[in-house]
Structure formats: structure tokens, C-alpha cells
Amino acid sequence: MRARPPRVREWSSPQLVPEVHGVNAVHGQQQSSVVSRDRSAKPDRLFDKEDEWAALMSFSSDPHPGTSLGVVMGRPRQGKTLLLESVARATDGFYFCGQEATEAESLRRLGEEYARYRQVAQPSYWRNWKEGIDALLALGDTRPLPVIIDSFPDLVAASPALPSVIHGALRHLDRPPLENRARLLLSGETAPVMTRLFAPSSPLHALAALKLDIQPLDFRKAAQLWGIDDPALAFLVYTVVGGTPAYRHDYVNDDVPVDRDDFDAWVCRTILNPCTPLFHEARHLLDEETGPWSHGVCHSVLAALARGCTTHGEIATFLGQQLTDASRALALLRDHGLLQSQADGLQPGITRHRIADPLLAFEHALARPRRAALEQSDAETVWEGARTDFNTLVAGPRFAQVCRDWAACSAGSAAFGAENVTASYGSLSDPSATAGLDAEVVVRRQDGHPTGRLLSVGLARWHTGMDIHHLQRLRRILEGLSSREDVRHVRLALYGASGFSPELHAAHARGDVMLVDVENLYRGA
Template identity: 30%
Template structure:
């Protein structure tokens, strides 16, 4: 049993997966691949894991091959309590053998004071000049498989470059089929983020999450806690994200540079800007960027593979996918920082914030509220719908009679049914609005009409519930109507933050 660090917030699943692997008693080498964007807490967790089991933790740096090998040798010497000048390696196979206590000669015995756990953090820095490292690990892994006397050892490879880390286990790569654990370190969900930042007011929590997302590492980069109420938001942002001296001011640029596949910066920035402005279909993105969809396929694929775009499929019909920005801080930078950079660099935050207020409401708060509505429906809404929910996402409904289309933010299918299944029961039809206006009877009428359109097309909506999500509440007429109906649900921002399924 590995003692959980007292300073580790959440990450209970990740900690359990990692410690279960490290404490396995079976002989041989086990491999884990841990990936995640910058500041998601990968290194934080792995350093504590290495400390808890007296493992060897190596933080790779952007160095050339010779200095990188020397730094690895220093960490091995420190871990094994050797003279720092006693180790020098000419290749990574030799270095890894010493780190893991594996000798070339089977007659001499393989194990000599190696690490029970070896963590190589930011592996992509090493692969840039030493692409043979996975092959060396494959060799040692296979040797250990053939030697029943090899003590249980775990090697964890970690990195922030998502495309590089995903390639480690792809196709015919050396480590394909040899990793027992592939762990993606995700940001905290919006409810955990509120706890992590210790925010009482759900409206403040919503703004902070819409700007910073659930990235725990950002908490270390701010100099003051979030305000108690939204009245203090502008002042707080002025000293933090909108401050040119803040580390978060240029975070978007740092994120884009971290992945080696993001080479065509002009195209990628144009795509991100276009998506941030509300263009989500490939056709709309191509039109705004000035390129045909086929010419953008590669760029969209790279941005998806590197974790900057989320590809979301329509729940009901097979259409071209929709693309959303995966990281709130990139969206905030595209909408608020970059267009008004000159004002912000002149420290005129008030003018910049006023100029950006409409775009912030429409292109930051709007899509984020829709996202929270989908997450809540899928994970936290419990049994209020009368049947369990499965796939949740947006959808476009064709209205042949009305010769129009209806876009819905939240559509949930019955659990166990796959999207695009025309016979799947629809559990929830919902719409989320983050405007400053209360929702009215007209919004409910629209959902009822869409439900009827779906029924006319042969969809199973016999038990479909109607959900209206609002950040600013509902008028008296709608509230009264909903109170007398079991199929209508009015969901406030407070509901999104206080209701969490067990």
C-alpha cells in the first residue's frame, strides 16, 4: 500500500492506477505512458509517486544529446548514492540498464541496485535527439520477460506533447503492446475546479472556469485568489491574466510551441481564431480562413491530435464534425487578449475589457455554458430523467415541413445506445443559454416543436424530457408552467454547481 500524499488534490483514480501498477508483485518490467497538456499536474503526481516508493525521477530538459545523457547520469548517481563523476554513458541503452539494474551478461545476474520505479518526465525533449530510446526500452522489456528472476520494476514515460506521446504506442512502434497503462491526465471538471480554487459563488466559479478551465497548474501562476463576487472580476483579471507581466498573458503562445507538429503557425492560429469566433463546422471554418475544407483537413487533424481542438460528432445524424477549442485559456486569449493586446500592453485594462465585453459574453461564456450543460447532463444530473443517460452532445435537426434546421446544445440518448442509431430512445432534449435575459415560454415552445419534429421523423421521443439551462434564470410564466409538468426541467447555474451524482 502506497501512502497518498496529503497535499495531492483529487487525482484519486490516477493515483490508484499508478500505485496499483507500481506495487504489482509479478517479476519483470512494466511500462506506463502518461500524457496531458502543460500544467495539468502530471509532474506533480509523478514526483510524489517516486518519493513515496523511493523511485528515480528524471526531469528531461531541452538539451543536446550529450548534456542530456550527462544529466540522466547525475540523477542515477544521486539515486544510487554513487559518486556524481562515476557515471558517464555513451548511449541510452547503457544508461537505462544502469538505471534499472540490468546487466548485459545473464551469468552475472541482471539486477544490481536498480530503481524499483523509473520516471522519465518530458520524454519528447529526449526523443528530439534520441529517437532510439523506445527501442532500447523494448530490448530491456523483452529481456526481462525472458528472465523470471527480474524483480518487479515500473518505467513511466511522461510528456506534454500529446502527438508525440500517442505515437509511442501506435502501429509498429517499439513499445506497441508493451505498455500496461496509458494514462491521460485531464484537467479537473468544473465542479472540482471550484473546490480546488476554493470559490463560494458559483457565478465567480463559472467565469474562472470559462477563462482558465480545470488546469491546476494555473493556480501557482496567480498572485491573488479569485474575487468573492463577479463585481471584482475585472480588477482580478487586470492583475492576473490581462496583466502583460503575468505568466498567463502569453500562455497561448507557450502552449502552441510545446508540440513539434504545430509548425504552420499562421494557419493554426487562423483556425483557432475562427473557431473561437463561433465557426464550428469544417465548411464554416474553411470559409472564414479562406481555404477549402479538403485543404484544411491536415491542419484540423494536427490541432486535434495535439489537443487544441475537440472534434464533436452530431449525436443524431452522421454529418461533418463540429470543432471546439479544447482549452479555455486559448479561447480567452483569442477573444479577449489578442484583439486588444495593444490596449493591454498600455495597461488600459478597463478600455480593453469594455471593448471585449460583448465578444467575451458571446464567444467565451456562451460556448462554455453549453459545454457545462452537456457535462452536467452526462455526469452529474443523476436519475432525474426517469432513465439513465448515455451519449450526450449537440445535434442539428432537419425540419422538412418548416424547411429549416434546429440546433440543440444538449441531446442525450439512452444508456447503452450509440450515437447515429436512429432507433435509440432520446432521453433529453435541451438548450443552454448564457445570455443576460431570462428564459421564457417561447424557449419551451421551441423544444416542444423540435420534439414533435423528431417524432414525425420516426425518432423515439416518447419519454424524452425537455431541459432549459439558464445562467440568469426563468420568468414567472415559464416557472409556473414547468412546476405543473414532469417532462420539463429548468436548470440554473446554481444547479450545475450544486448537484453532483454520487
């Protein structure tokens, strides 16, 4: 079967579409009413996701003959299930959510869901997955129809042959005449499994006409999700919960801090409150993604990262383990999307690691070391003692990452003189100093080479006002680099959330340095 790229179109014509039957048996949703409205419009409860919605609707309703395969993946709590259930409702498609179960139980549940969808009294009891997949794909014999199987890795765990069964069924329907128009969508959040199943070397890879990777919201979109207009408050909330859509409502009971003065109290009544789901979420998230055998070492690796260890050697020393042992845990976390690795911006031979999810960083820097105290004392007292660590270990590093994200994705070519850039942490060894010369934001041109041309070097400070000494530090970094690369046109930048001195404003007016504050990060070009 030739893979067709998804054609994204406008979907605006009102039409009569029956509500999907048995959208999710797990949640007990069984509706069959006919409604008169534009069902192809993205539901209001789906925040953002315009591009994903358009791609899925185009794929699901593609009128061309021939069966198609689509893949949707992403980490937990990013809205995949809500997105796919909404697509099923809008198209009167079939939706089934897998669970950890035996093959026989999964087939039984699937047959019951299939019967509800077709509005027949007798459930279908299939002996194997071939019978079940053939029946599901036959739903597309009369019209383009999405057949959605969510939590696909859970089904594969009990039935390893399932991907081969699907491959065989799709290849069989590829033979002329191409009458079937089923749009099979397979979704899952177990990153290593989904990656393996749809790797370029896998049989299903060549058949996939659509691949969507649902990512967390960036810091700007997260502010919109939470409805926060104050950039400083938006950043503080993002530092705790990141850009995961699910945390906005159910996990905090719609509790949003009123203003910056309410932030401390909000932390105490949400993430430090054992009565809220958010209090337990970070531990559950790690445990469900990495598997029971690796819980301890993965928690320890994240603790090392949260304490400022960023290289293999530093992490191994923190763990008291060999480099190879630390490397295995780092690879596992990276495969699950919990860890991000990047070459040092000034010493590309060094790889630096960081926690990808702000909630996991908050947990391992602040909450996890204080679990006993939270059980014995009130959250306000614990938080008061943790506030300094919050600024140093959590907000400071996250602010630096937000500055890098802004430089790479939002600043625009006017800031650095190039459209495609990378932004990373960089460090230089300075024998005359007690510590190395570090730059939180190193911007390079993205030109296909391992190390693109250096465009900018910057410092980022969340809780410290910046003065002329910070500019002088940047100049020392350029002096250290001048012997190995051209620094004549490198732009110096200071990213600060606590203000800049008059001398820096004067230097900015002369064009000696670029000053970026929180307002620029959230509302600038």
C-alpha cells in the same frame, strides 16, 4: 513479458523511507534526509488525483517479480511532473526529466543524476542509451523501484532508436529467473508522439501494464481547486482558466476573485495583465504544442472557432482556404488535444468542432484581437469594451458545454432515464425561420449505435432569462424530428443562469420541462 494490470491497494502503514536523491536536477532539488511518516499517502499539494496516485503507487511498489512498464501522458500544466516527482519521493525512486538536447548531453545529464541518486562521487558516462537503460533498470534488482523518465518525447526526438532500446532491455529482463523488479514509467505531454509510441501496433504497447491519461479538472473539481463556493463565480473563473491545476497558484500569484463583483477586476489584474504569466500562456501553449511551421494557421483556426464557426466548411470560409487545408490544421489541433470534434446531435452526418481549453477560447475570442489596445490603453478600458463579447462568444458557449458535461457525467439516471448517455450540440434546418433550430444540449442513450435513442433536447442560456418562448422553440424542434425518430418520451430541458419566468416554473411543476440552473449544475445529482 506478460502485462499485469495495476493492483490498486490501500497504503497506510507508517514506515521509514529515505527521501529521494536528486528528484529533479533541472530544478536543483537534492535531498537525502530520512523522515518518519507515512510516505505512501498522497501529498496535500496534489489536488484531487486520488485514483492516479493509487494506481501509480500500486504499480511502483508491486512486489511481484518481473520488470513492468507504465505510461503517463497528458497535456501541459495538468500536474504530471508534480505527480511523478511525488511518487519518486514516496518510494525512494529514481526520477529524470528529459529536455530538448543532443543525445550526448542527455546521456551526460542522466549519468550525473544517476550518480547523485546512488550517492557516488563519480558520474556515469554512458556511450549510448543501451548502457544507460541497463543501468537504470538494474536499480530494481533488489526491490520494487520506480524508474521515472519524464518528458520522454524530448529524448526520442534526438534519439529515435530509444524506444527500441527500451523494448529490447525489457524483453531481455523477461527471461527466467525473473528477479528484477524495476517499474519503468515513461511520461510525456506531446500527444501525437506518445500516442504513436504506445499505439496498439507499437512494440511497447504490449509491454505496458499501466496507462494513465492525466485530464484537466472538470468544472466542479475546478471550483474546489480555486476554493470558490459561489457557483456563478466558479463558472466565470472556469470560463477563463478552465480546469488546469497549474494556473491556480503560480500563474496568477494566488489571486482568486473575492466575489462576483470582483470578477471584472480579477480579469484585468490577471489574464489581461502583461506582468502575469497567464497573459502569455495561451500563445505559448499553442506554440509549444503545435510546432513553429503551423503557428499562423492554427491561431486562425482557433479564431474561427472562437467566433462561432463549428464545421469544416465554416472554418475554411473564415480562413479563405480550401477544405483540405483547414482539415490539416483541424487534425493537428485535435491530435494535440486542443480541439474536440463530435457529431451533431440531430444531424449526425455533420461534425462540429470546438476549442477544448477555455483559456485558448478566451484568448482567441477576446485577448488576441485586442493585443494592440492592451498595449496602448489600460486593461479596465479594454475589458469594458470586451464584456459583451465575453458573454456572447466565451461565457455563452462555455455554459452550453458545461451543461452538456453535466448531462453526460453528473445528472444521473433520474434525469434522463439512462445511466450511459452522450450530450452534444444539435441543429435542424427550418425553412420557415431566418435561422435553424438549434439545441445546445441533445442527450442520447449510449448504446453502441452511431445514434442512440433520443432522450432529451435542451436549450442553454448564460446571460438571458428564459421564458415560455424558449419552451415553444423546443416543441418546434420535436415537431421537426417527429418524422424521423420517436419523440414521444423525449424530455424537454432548459438550462439557464439568469432565471426562468413564472410560466416556466409552472410548466416545470406540471412535468412539461426540466429546469436546470447554475446551482443544479454545481451541486445537483
